[in-house]
Amino acid sequence: MxxxxxxxxxxxxxxxxxxxxxxxxxxxxxxxxxxxxxxxxxxxxxxxxxxxxxxxxxxxxxxxxxxxxxxxxSFQDFTTATFFTGEAPWVGFDNYTAVIASGLFGKLTANTAIFTIVSLTVTFLIGLGLALFFNKYFPLNGVLRSMLLLPWLLPLIISSAVWRRMMEGETGILNVVLEGLGLSGVSWLTDPNIALYSIIIVNIWVGIPFVMVILYGGLQEIPKDYYEAAALDGATGWRSFFSITWPLLRPVVVVVLMLGFIYTIRVLDIILALTGGGPANATETYASRAYHLSFVNFEFGRGAALSNILIVVSLIVAAFQLRANKRASDLAG
Amino acid sequence: MPRALESYSRTAIGIVIVALLLFPVYWMLNTSLQGSENLLETEWFPFELSFQGYQRAIETQLGNLGTSLLISIGSVIVCLAIAAPAAYGLSRTNISTRSIAVFVILLLITQMIPGIVIANGLYPLYNTLGLLNTVPGLILADASHGIPFCILLIRAFMQNIPHSLLEAARIDGASEIRLFLSVVLPLSRNALVTAAVFSFLFAWSDFLFALTLTNGSSVVPITLSMYVFVGAHTQSWAALMATATLASIPAAVLLVVAQKYIASGVTGGAVK
Known part of the structure; x- marks a missing residue:
């Protein structure tokens, strides 16, 4: 560049x-x-x-x-043959039109959007809840907080393998528990209507510690006397959250959401290890499809085109997030 | 006392939360200790303790764990060798603040580039240079997970080194290299340890480059081997989970030993 x-x-x-x-x-x-x-x-x-x-x-x-x-x-016909012949003819926007015109593109877009938005929203809410919970002192607070980091430090492939075992058909522990409760088991990874949400669950589990730790750091920066002063004026609980915590935490929230978005839209390890994009492309996203095009089909030109689309989408959304935040903080004065 | 009661009930709730969120980790350990091959359903506890899973994991995966260890350590060395001098350069005040700002922004932009883009672009280059299926190739590629992050992290630390210390060393006639090696680096020990821990974990966790820049036969990091294992619709979950447990050891050990560095790294890297 x-x-x-x-x-x-x-x-x-x-x-x-x-x-x-x-x-x-x-x-x-x-x-x-x-x-x-x-x-x-x-x-x-x-x-x-x-x-x-x-x-x-x-x-x-x-x-x-x-x-x-x-x-x-992305503007060349770049395939395995290129490595032998050294030839990669220029094809203009052919790769882009091929990727976008393929019947799959709408599904990829929907999957990518659902995966990213649902993952990020739920991870953020749970992470915020935990950060608020741990923001009050209690015995073992520090130990418990650092134990929660473990899922985030494990290689994604390992977490995915463990979840794959837990979500396995009849014998996985999730279905054993569901059936034990008198409910029917779920085909977590093999039902096209469910698989995407199963992957989202795993992704949320992986992301919670990261969001929690950063938000917790932000909460710790807020001076305690603000809360004491507000309490004297009768503002506690939700009132103090919306009048003190949220406005002061905003800059950290923006960072978390932006990083979270960038890290989520590109997720590949979890998808490949849990479903490989299946069943019937139900969990295929821009990132996983770009991988499949380049490294399974060896259509590097098309893979490149799709991964460039991925970059452009990330940049646009990140820019929007920054702008929306700027406008909101301008309004706040 | 109600206040003490409240804080203990928070501890109790905290323990329940941690137990729920760490359940998959427990399940990994639990499954790894239930060795018999034909056991489809895993018991809640490893009543019949068996180390067959570990035996098989060690027989088949020890080499791949070694490959991962080699690549991760190499990657830490490359990462620190490149990031520490750069961080020092960017913390000095004798070049325009604007060019420093541009460099820092470029570092942040690198974080926005999806791994698949880098893999896609590197593959033809590696093919030309003969770096596919090589340990050095993976070491260099894995270092990319850590270098921008480590530069920002170490720089934030080096900016706080008092100028007077550096000036004093200069007056004593220390050369710039000497100054960097015997004053700046020792003073930045904490940041360097944090950077090393993270670059190790990033390289250890790497899957994308292992998957794309090797053909899976000569150089096989443990993540790639796990992926192949999982994809093979295996029934020998004990061996797979034993491998997973062995591959989790670095993260678990570092979390215990280097806890304060990890906590500072997560926040430092994100906010900077």
């Missing part, structure tokens, strides 16, 4: 300043005087950039390059 050009610009600033002083041969006396005024600053700026340089190169290779190559690939 712009990484490389931008880095080029930035590094050239100190170099240009140094060049002006050092290019032309100068009388030795002058150079001594210069060294004390201009050179050390330029030199130390160059040192600073030297520290940053390896990271800049890494970012160009591992983020800049893939984004650019994803963009160019």
């Amino acid at each position: 712009t990484n490389s050009s931008l880095m080029g610009d930035r590094t050239s600033v100190p170099r240009r300043a140094g060049g002006a002083a050092g290019d032309a041969p100068r009388p030795p006396a002058d150079s001594g005087a210069r060294r004390r005024t201009l050179r050390p600053r330029t030199r130390s700026a160059l040192v600073t950039w030297a520290f940053i340089l390896p990271a800049a190169i890494y970012l160009v290779v591992y983020f800049g390059y893939p984004v650019v190559s994803n963009l160019t690939m």
Whole structure:
């Protein structure tokens, strides 16, 4: 992307300043005087950039390059054959039209939207509830809170494998419990009408600790005397939540929702491990479909096109979130 | 005293919440200890304790666990070697604040790029460079999970190092490299440990690059092996859950040993 050009610009600033002083041969006396005024600053700026340089190169290779190559690939007929022949003919917007015109695109969009919105909403509400719960001191508070982090630290593939066992047909513990309660079992992962929600459940479980910890951190920043003052005026419970907690927590809420959105819309591990996008594409999202196009069908051009659509959607929604927040805080004064 | 009663009842509720949310973890342990192959339904407790699952897991998965360990440690080294100097550079005040701001924004933008985009773009590159199915290839790719995060985390810490300390070392004639290695790094120990813990966990959890940048036969991290295992419609849940348990050890150990670093990392990384 712009990484490389931008880095080029930035590094050239100190170099240009140094060049002006050092290019032309100068009388030795002058150079001594210069060294004390201009050179050390330029030199130390160059040192600073030297520290940053390896990271800049890494970012160009591992983020800049893939984004650019994803963009160019999406306009090419890039398949397995390309690796042998080296040929990837330009096809304009063919990959995009093929992806969008395929009968699946509407379903993918709906699945992605439901997965992201339901996951994020429920995770946020539960996470907020837990953060509020843990915001009052009680014995073992710290220990319990850090234990709750475990699901978030486990590799997603492991969590997915465990949930797959728990949701397994007749013998999974969820159905054993349901049947024990006299209810009928659920085909968690094999019923096309249910599978998407089963995956959402797992995703919520994984996301709760993250939301809780960040919101808890935000709650801890709110000075306790605000609540004491409000209590003197008779504001407690819900009243104090909506008048003090929520407005002061808002900046943290915005961060949580934005990060949560970005992390949720791209979820791949859980989907691949639990259902592989099935049954009958019931759990296929933009991310999982992009994977299947590129790495199962080896249609890299189309996979790239769909993953670019994924990026654009994420950016648009993130921008909307930021704008909506700005408007709301403007209104609040 | 009603107040004490209230706080103890909160503890009780807290324990119930934790028990509910950690139930899947219990279930993993429980299933892993019920070894017999033809047992379809898992008992609530491992009454007939069996380590068959672990035996099979170790027989078949030890190599893959080792591969994951190698890749994760390599990835931590790459991550710190790149992130720590960059964080120091970005915490210095002798370049324009604007260019620092641009760099920081670029770091944040990298977090918005879905992994599948990176995998998609890297595959042809790796194919050309011969890095597919190699440990170094995965180490470098896995470091991308951690580098932007670690730079931001370490930088936030280094910004608080008092200038006077650095000036004093400069007056004593320390070179810039020396200053970085023997003053800045030791002072940033906490941030470096946090960064190391997280980059380890990110690399250990990596599934996407393992799936896309290998063919699943020569270099097999444990996540990829679990995925293949789960997909095979296995009935030997004990062995699978034993593998899962073994693969959870790093996260569990780090949560106990490095708890304060993890808590600071979760909040620090998100807010910055």
